[in-house]
Amino acid sequence: MQERKPVESWETDYDIFDKQYVSDPFPIWEDLRGKCPIAHTERNGGSWLPVNFDDLQAFVGMVPELSSKEPIVVPPVDVPDEEIGADGGAPPITADPPIQNMYRRSILPFFTVKAVAKHRPYTEKLCNDLINRFHNTGKADAAVDYAQQIPPRVIAHMLGIDENRTDDFTQWVRNVLELGLTDIELRLKYRKVIRDFFFGVVANRRKNPGDEDLISQLIASRVGDEPLNDNQIVSMCNLLLVAGIDTTWSSIGAAMWHFASHEDDRKRVSADHGLFPTAIEEMLRFYAPVTMARVATTDVEYNGVTIKEGDRVLMNFPGACRDPKHFEDADKVIIDRQKNRHIAFGAGIHRCAGSNLARMEMDVALRTWFERIPEFSLVEGGEVTWAGGQVRGPRNVPVRF
Amino acid sequence: MKIRVNADKCQGHNRCCAVAPNLFDVDDFGNAFALNDGAVPDDEKANAQLAIDNCPEFAVEIVED
Numbered sequence: 076m077q078e079r080k081p082v083e084s085w086e087t088d089y090d091i092f093d094k095q096y097v098s099d100p101f102p103i104w105e106d107l108r109g110k111c112p113i114a115h116t117e118r119n120g121g122s123w124l125p126v127n128f129d130d131l132q133a134f135v136g137m138v139p140e141l142s143s144k145e146p147i148v149v150p151p152v153d154v155p156d157e158e159i160g161a162d163g164g165a166p167p168i169t170a171d172p173p174i175q176n177m178y179r180r181s182i183l184p185f186f187t188v189k190a191v192a193k194h195r196p197y198t199e200k201l202c203n204d205l206i207n208r209f210h211n212t213g214k215a216d217a218a219v220d221y222a223q224q225i226p227p228r229v230i231a232h233m234l235g236i237d238e239n240r241t242d243d244f245t246q247w248v249r250n251v252l253e254l255g256l257t258d259i260e261l262r263l264k265y266r267k268v269i270r271d272f273f274f275g276v277v278a279n280r281r282k283n284p285g286d287e288d289l290i291s292q293l294i295a296s297r298v299g300d301e302p303l304n305d306n307q308i309v310s311m312c313n314l315l316l317v318a319g320i321d322t323t324w325s326s327i328g329a330a331m332w333h334f335a336s337h338e339d340d341r342k343r344v345s346a347d348h349g350l351f352p353t354a355i356e357e358m359l360r361f362y363a364p365v366t367m368a369r370v371a372t373t374d375v376e377y378n379g380v381t382i383k384e385g386d387r388v389l390m391n392f393p394g395a396c397r398d399p400k401h402f403e404d405a406d407k408v409i410i411d412r413q414k415n416r417h418i419a420f421g422a423g424i425h426r427c428a429g430s431n432l433a434r435m436e437m438d439v440a441l442r443t444w445f446e447r448i449p450e451f452s453l454v455e456g457g458e459v460t461w462a463g464g465q466v467r468g469p470r471n472v473p474v475r476f
Numbered sequence: 477m478k479i480r481v482n483a484d485k486c487q488g489h490n491r492c493c494a495v496a497p498n499l500f501d502v503d504d505f506g507n508a509f510a511l512n513d514g515a516v517p518d519d520e521k522a523n524a525q526l527a528i529d530n531c532p533e534f535a536v537e538i539v540e541d
Contacts, residue, residue, distance in 0.1 A: 183505040188490055352494065356530075414529040422532050426487040431506070 089116045089124055091148060091366070091389065092257060097463030101406060104394040113380050120150035122368070122387040123380065128398035128418070130378065134369065134388055135423030141369035141388060142171050143425055148368045148389055148465050149256050152263060160270060161307045165314035168367075168425060175424065177298050182311060182428055185233070185289055191432045197232050198436060201225060202443035210447065214454070217335060217444075217472040222328035225440055229432070230319040234312065235288025236276055247272075248320045256464045269316060273309040289315070315429075322365055323433045325468020326419075327440045329362035330355070332472045333408065334441075335453040340410050345449040348442065354410040355437050360417035361408050363393035364467045367421065392418050393467065451476035477516040478540035479524050481508045485535035492536050496523035514539055 082090050085103050090096060096103060104126040107114050114124040125131055134141060144163045145151045163169025167178035184190060205224050209215040227241040227248075247265045249255075255262030276290060285291040293308050303311075334341040344350050367390040375382040382388060396417045399405040403414070420427035427433070444451075453459070457473035481492065481500065488506035492499070498520055502508050516524045528536045 180505060183488065187502060187504065187506045188493065413526060416530055416532055416534075418532045420489065420532075423487060426489060426532075431490060 086111045086114050087116070088118065089114050090118050091124075092119070092464055097467065098461050100393070100463075100467075101397060104391070104397060105406075108398070113378060115380070119148070120387065122148075122389050123382055124389045124391055124394075126391055126394040126398070128395040128401045131390060131392060131395040131418060132422060133377065134390060135421065135425070137369075137375065138424060139171055140371060140373055140375050142372050143175070143367075143369060144169055144171060145370050145387075146367045146425075147252075147256070148366055148387075150387070152259050154263065158263075158267065160310040160313060161304075162310065164266070164310055165317060166307070166310055167428070168314055168318060172424065178307075178311065179424075179428060181293065181296055181298050181303065182315075185292070186428050186431055188431050188435075191435045194229060194233060194432070195435060195439060198225070198229055198439040199443060201228055202440055203447070206443065206447050214473070214475045217331035217451075217474045218324070218328040218469050219471055221444070222331055222440065222472070223324045225327060225436055226320045226323040226433075229436055230315055233289050233432075234276075234315065235280075235285050235290060244316060245320060248317050252317055252321050252465055253462050266313075269313050270309055273312040273316075274305060276312070277305050277308050318427075319429050319432065321466045321468075322427075323429075323436050325364035325462075325466050326359060326362065326433065327437055328469045328472055329364065330358040330437065330441060331444070331474070332453070332459060332469045333358060333362065335451055335472060335474045337408070338452065340408065341451070343410060344441075345445055348445065350410055351438060351442060353412055353415070355434065355441065356415045356417065357408055357410050357412050358437070359419040359434075360396045360402070360412075360415055362468070363396040363417065363419035365419070365421070365427075366391055366393060366465055366467075367425070390421065392421055448476045477521055477524060477538070478514045479516055479527070480510050480514045480537055480539050482535045482537055483507065483509075485533045487533050487535075489532050491530040491532065492527035495526040495530055496520065499524055499527065508535070 079090060082088050082093050085107060107126045112127045112130060116122060146168055162174055167175045170178055205221055209220055227244045228238050231238045247269050250261050250265035280290050281294060293303055344354055369388045371382045371384050371386045373384050396419055397405045420430040451474045454473040454475050459472060460470045462470050486508050492508050493502060499511055500508050501511055
């Protein structure tokens with residue numbers, strides 16, 4: 076990433092791509108909480124940044140005042156509608172009611188706890204196969220060799236697309252959602268690559284329908300009385316690929332980083348796998364990866380600020396998850412935390428539709444690793460870089476065991 | 477004790493089902509509802525409280541203490 080102008084004031088000039096914000100945003104949010112809980116910046120097209128749980132809850136409820144049509148954290152590029160895709164290009168996340176609800180209802184049945192449980196055996200085998208590749212070497216990059224390998228394969232498995240192209244999918248998604256945030260050409264190029272790929276898959280699946288895969292089921296489904304058209308299906312596939320990869324691997328990677336660098340917690344979980352359910356929720360809260368955006372459709376007066384029509388609001392769910400008003404010892408990891416009302420998956424009508432899938436993947440990834448490799452630690456002096464902006468997570472976690 | 481899931485607030489996070497599987501279930505879209513008309517046996521009261529405390533939407537409500 077290119078050099079960026081230093082931040083003058085986090086209240087009035089914040090920069091979500093600033094090195095400090097990406098690597099350690101927590102003291103910044105804490106500081107803002109005491110002063111001006113809704114910060115503003117002119118950078119990256121201008122935006123507002125809430126940090127309090129209650130403010131995030133208020134903002135998710137502002138429908139239709141805050142639109143989700145442009146949910147990425149940087150301004151959209153002006154391109155023709157047909158290049159964007161149906162209803163914002165990745166519905167339901169890029170749509171507002173009432174159309175949002177139509178899309179949401181068409182994918183939710185594939186993501187209930189029961190529905191995602193069907194993919195658990197596949198995920199277990201996958202995690203074991205990944206570990207087999209490095210198990211006898213005594214070292215691995217728990218992000219690159221493990222966390223990043225899991226979500227793209229699981230979603231490819233669900234969509235019935237070629238799992239051997241995982242490296243391509245991963246590269247496409249990073250070029251849209253990570254590197255592409257600050258490189259418009261790259262973002263547009265790979266958005267098209269993804270759409271072209273799925274148009275090919277959908278055309279093929281119409282001719283040769285499968286029994287189980289999600290794309291065939293979307294083709295066969297009816298919304299109201301209408302079947303979905305190719306553009307709508309491709310746009311939803313775009314969402315499933317883009318939103319299901321970067322996010323989940325960031326959470327798995329952050330958890331791996333935590334246990335590799337916090338021996339006490341690692342030992343406790345190793346000794347008592349019954350801690351996994353609360354530990355996973357705590358990892359989700361503490362290392363909440365995803366910030367989304369909304370755009371005001373009208374002037375909004377809220378808590379002393381005026382959000383003008385057209386202004387962007389960054390939905391800082393990670394900040395809300397550290398709010399001491401709602402989480403006791405918010406800046407401490409408590410792996411058996413009982414009261415954990417976190418909103419790592421957002422809240423309101425756009426609550427992450429894949430949250431049950433993400434939780435299943437995290438559960439399998441961590442349990443399988445701990446069963447096979449109960450003792451592991453971060454390589455001393457090993458460089459851990461965090462990526463941020465829309466999705467925060469470690470890009471490498473070198474461990475030895 | 478009697479509880480309910482406020483359907484206007486529930487967004488399908490499924491936290492109630494995770495922490496109190498004997499008290500809640502979900503429909504085909506993941507929206508939660510209370511089992512047994514919301515009745516909470518004495519030995520499930522702690523789990524009911526967990527469901528209340530872990531719902532991101534504040535959707536689990538006490539109808540009767």
